[in-house]
Amino acid sequence: MARVMNTVQNPIVAALGPAFADLPNALQKLHSGTDVRRYSGRTVVRHGPSVIARILLRLGGFPPQGSGLPLRFTITPDAQGEAWARDFDGHVTQSRLRAGRAGQVVERFGPFHITMQPVATPTSLSFPVVAIHCLGFALPRRLLPKNPSYESVDASGAVIFDIGAELPVLGQLIGYRGTLRPEACDAPAAIATA
Helix, strand or coil: CCECCCCCCCHHHHHHHHHHHHCCHHHHHHCCCCCCEEEEEEEEEEECCCHHHHHHHHHHCCCCCEEEEEEEEEEEEECCEEEEEEEECCEEEEEEEEECCCCCEEEEECCEEEEECCEECCCEEEECEEEEEECCEECCHHHCCCCCEEEEECCCCCEEEEEEEEECCCEEEEEEEEEEEECCCCCCCCECCC
């Protein structure tokens, strides 16, 4: 059996272009490759208090609140981009990441399509939101989250993440932060049958 190579470039690598090389090595490993990548760690999940926030979180399939939750993050590349699965202590939140317009990526959570313009530095990767669509309707730009999510690396080499959505009128929707370390992966991206 021969392995079939994924010829589609990783969405974040494509969005960043040469700036991808500016990222710390641990973030480059997280966001590149054609094989399945698995990471595990711990996280704190916090929700906004409003009823509207709870409804939006349910629609997006987001996890319940908790502190010190085990987290397993799996990235599965395919021809359309990547499937991202986040297992928050048994609650799985799935999304799809694909390349967008030049310099952008689009992540889909249920009916939400979130367009981000990743920014690489020698110490971090941030994800400013530039558009959100729900069921084909665009959220007005003045209502977009102003606090970009980010990833960095601690002194031990673990990936630190702080993901959040705080909307100008609604306030906090969700936030989760924590650390991740790579697991050994034994599953290739695709296998050809003879």
